[in-house]
Amino acid sequence: MILILSQENYDPSTSDVQNWLDYYGAKYKRINGADIFKDFTTDLGNSNFDQLIEEVNVVWFRRWLEFESRFKITYEDLPEGVLASENNLLRLSEYVKNETRVVNNFFFDLFKEKVWLSDPRKIRLSKLRVLQLAKTNGLLTPYSLVTTSKLELIRFKNQHGRVISKNLNEVQVFTDLKSKYHSSKTIEVDNDFIENISENFFPSFFQSLIEKEYELRVFFLDDEFYPMAIFSQLDKKTKIDFRNYNNDNPNRCVPYELDEKIKFSLKKLMADLNLKTGSIDLIKSIDGKYYFLEVNPVGQFGMTSFPCNYKLEKKIAEYLIQLDKTNE
Amino acid sequence: MKYFLLFQSCIPVKGAKRCTICDLAKKDIYFISLGLYEFLTEFENVPYHEILDFQDEEVRDKIKSEVDFLVEKEVGFFTSNPKKFPRLKLDWAYPAVISNAIIEHNNSSDYNILDVIQQLNQQGCKFIEIRFYDGYSLESLEAILKQLDSTDVNSLIIYLKYSAKWNRKNLLRLLILFPRIAHLHVFGTQDLKLNENEEAIQRISFHKGLIHDNSCCGTIKENYFSINFQSFSEAQEYNSCLNGKMTISATGNIKNCPSLPETYGNVKKVAIKNSISDNFRKYWKINKDQIDICRDCEFRYLCPDCRAFLKDAENPFSKPKKCNYNPYTAVWE
Ligand code: SF4
Ligand code: SF4
Numbered sequence: 001m002i003l004i005l006s007q008e009n010y011d012p013s014t015s016d017v018q019n020w021l022d023y024y025g026a027k028y029k030r031i032n033g034a035d036i037f038k039d040f041t042t043d044l045g046n047s048n049f050d051q052l053i054e055e056v057n058v059v060w061f062r063r064w065l066e067f068e069s070r071f072k073i074t075y076e077d078l079p080e081g082v083l084a085s086e087n088n089l090l091r092l093s094e095y096v097k098n099e100t101r102v103v104n105n106f107f108f109d110l111f112k113e114k115v116w117l118s119d120p121r122k123i124r125l126s127k128l129r130v131l132q133l134a135k136t137n138g139l140l141t142p143y144s145l146v147t148t149s150k151l152e153l154i155r156f157k158n159q160h161g162r163v164i165s166k167n168l169n170e171v172q173v174f175t176d177l178k179s180k181y182h183s184s185k186t187i188e189v190d191n192d193f194i195e196n197i198s199e200n201f202f203p204s205f206f207q208s209l210i211e212k213e214y215e216l217r218v219f220f221l222d223d224e225f226y227p228m229a230i231f232s233q234l235d236k237k238t239k240i241d242f243r244n245y246n247n248d249n250p251n252r253c254v255p256y257e258l259d260e261k262i263k264f265s266l267k268k269l270m271a272d273l274n275l276k277t278g279s280i281d282l283i284k285s286i287d288g289k290y291y292f293l294e295v296n297p298v299g300q301f302g303m304t305s306f307p308c309n310y311k312l313e314k315k316i317a318e319y320l321i322q323l324d325k326t327n328e
Numbered sequence: 329m330k331y332f333l334l335f336q337s338c339i340p341v342k343g344a345k346r347c348t349i350c351d352l353a354k355k356d357i358y359f360i361s362l363g364l365y366e367f368l369t370e371f372e373n374v375p376y377h378e379i380l381d382f383q384d385e386e387v388r389d390k391i392k393s394e395v396d397f398l399v400e401k402e403v404g405f406f407t408s409n410p411k412k413f414p415r416l417k418l419d420w421a422y423p424a425v426i427s428n429a430i431i432e433h434n435n436s437s438d439y440n441i442l443d444v445i446q447q448l449n450q451q452g453c454k455f456i457e458i459r460f461y462d463g464y465s466l467e468s469l470e471a472i473l474k475q476l477d478s479t480d481v482n483s484l485i486i487y488l489k490y491s492a493k494w495n496r497k498n499l500l501r502l503l504i505l506f507p508r509i510a511h512l513h514v515f516g517t518q519d520l521k522l523n524e525n526e527e528a529i530q531r532i533s534f535h536k537g538l539i540h541d542n543s544c545c546g547t548i549k550e551n552y553f554s555i556n557f558q559s560f561s562e563a564q565e566y567n568s569c570l571n572g573k574m575t576i577s578a579t580g581n582i583k584n585c586p587s588l589p590e591t592y593g594n595v596k597k598v599a600i601k602n603s604i605s606d607n608f609r610k611y612w613k614i615n616k617d618q619i620d621i622c623r624d625c626e627f628r629y630l631c632p633d634c635r636a637f638l639k640d641a642e643n644p645f646s647k648p649k650k651c652n653y654n655p656y657t658a659v660w661e
Binding site: 019020022023229231249250252253254255256257306307308309311314 | 405
């Protein structure tokens with residue numbers, strides 16, 4: 001049996017894979033993160049998932065606790081006698097987060113003998129480590145700098161020209177009064193920006209800005225590449241970060257052919273990172289070079305699959321069925 | 329060396345008189361000349377300036393201005409690496425044996441609707457249209473809809489003859505309770521002004537006339553064209569109306585479409601899955617490239633088809649009767 005781990009909402013790609021699993025008559029079960037927080041018992045020997053553990057051969061991890069359903073901690077949750085302060089609220093959130101992590105990991109470990117496609121215990125990659133590994137595997141990367149110093153930033157900028165700043169880890173989303181989302185996006189660090197920052201700041205990540213001809217988003221599965229070119233430079237709004245979608249005029253997303261040399265390096269990188277699947281971002285610069293940016297171990301494959309007709313949903317379903325059979 | 333390419337989701341289609349570029353990503357159509365079509369499809373691997381050099385001045389200017397237009401519309405682009413941009417594959421696949429169905433029902437129907445829906449769903453069907461030609465009680469309808477929670481039928485279109493017993497609230501309640509009703513058409517009544525629930529009123533409409541049967545089906549008009557990848561790729565090989573379609577008639581007969589004569593057993597006696605024979609699928613692969621006149625039409629992969637009402641009833645490959653487009657003159661007549 002195939003076990004799918006995901007979240008209840010905002011994961012249409014997984015449902016698309018399930019449609020193919022249904023079509024092929026495959027046996028599978030989907031558990032969403034929130035389910036575990038409603039029904040889970042273990043005496044550290046047995047658990048209410050014993051039957052399932054016996055049947056499952058392969059686990060596919062997609063998502064787990066969604067942003068909306070992560071435990072919302074309010075002042076009312078503070079224990080009696082405790083000061084209703086912001087500090088205490090943060091402490092309680094941190095506490096619940098840590099408790100949650102133990103539950104999650106214990107649950108994932110129940111299936112540790114199984115074959116995993118994306119393993120939640122291995123996908124917390126450090127962007128910096130990945131960049132180092134990309135380089136050692138022969139990929140070109142933008143010049144990178146992590147610093148707390150304005151002086152160092154200026155020196156870096158003088159050396160490399162235009163500079164951007166991006167997240168060290170994942171994008172964080174914030175809401176405003178109207179519940180509109182604001183996310184921590186990639187921005188260009190220009191002279192105006194530098195003028196307005198203090199001498200010392202939170203350790204931040206800078207890279208030289210690569211003037212791009214187009215971006216590449218490459219889905220990787222079972223040693224195969226499914227590359228897509230994104231022509232975001234046609235449109236000013238998406239020039240720095242194509243996640244600044246422009247809905248009136250969507251970027252052109254088209255199938256692409258990768259060089260053998262790049263494929264070779266990417267395969268070695270994915271092997272080093274222990275990833276059987278993932279979504280890789282590259283830039284093709286206007287001077288004709290390929291720059292590696294990052295890899296997302298549980299990437300959205302729908303956005304590559306549909307515009308390029310790669311039928312990734314079908315291929316993933318077939319791959320899971322094959323893994324299920326060979327690991328019975 | 330620069331080459332001019334179309335973005336691969338913009339696909340040129342040749343017609344007898346003119347050609348289209350079907351932009352499947354932005355869901356738009358552009359008309360281009362036959363000359364430009366040839367330039368785009370036959371000289372893909374020839375640098376742009378070489379192509380221009382071969383032409384006399386008049387043609388050159390014409391190509392240039394059409395290409396400028398395509399670049400401005402972001403339909404095409406210049407690149408020095410044309411080999412890096414492989415064609416978009418147009419193979420079609422969908423995870424269902426039956427992808428869409430029509431269920432007809434009248435006062436003398438005596439088959440089990442719920443069972444039929446569940447059987448269709450087992451064949452992967454998520455899109456179902458139910459037509460209650462003589463009306464139906466809202467209580468019974470609600471009882472059926474409740475049972476569908478265990479299925480993944482996620483889009484129901486319901487045609488329902490109006491009954492004076494209902495008021496606006498009854499109908500709205502149904503829509504609010506069951507988001508899987510994509511649209512409810514109530515016929516045989518004036519517009520009942522509904523304004524309580526913004527979302528739900530988008531999903532209901534009222535029609536004065538009565539609907540007795542399928543005779544108004546099969547009309548081909550420009551605004552029925554679907555410009556999207558799924559139907560465009562399906563139309564390359566399959567029939568754009570009947571592929572994956574099943575109809576259950578009011579008497580329970582299993583059919584391709586309400587207006588086609590063939591029946592393949594009755595749901596009261598045969599399981600739906602056993603009725604999907606090669607014979608049942610015989611219309612599925614009649615595509616527009618095989619149909620007279622349509623094969624010369626620049627709309628052929630966007631256009632719905634109809635195999636029930638034909639220009640020439642004797643010829644299964646003749647053009648849909650209710651289309652009045654002439655691809656040889658490029659005029660809707
Ligand atoms: S074949 Fe014609 S009549 Fe039948 S469903 Fe299709 S369009 Fe309608
Ligand atoms: S000629 Fe054929 S393809 Fe063209 S619009 Fe009419 S029915 Fe459609």
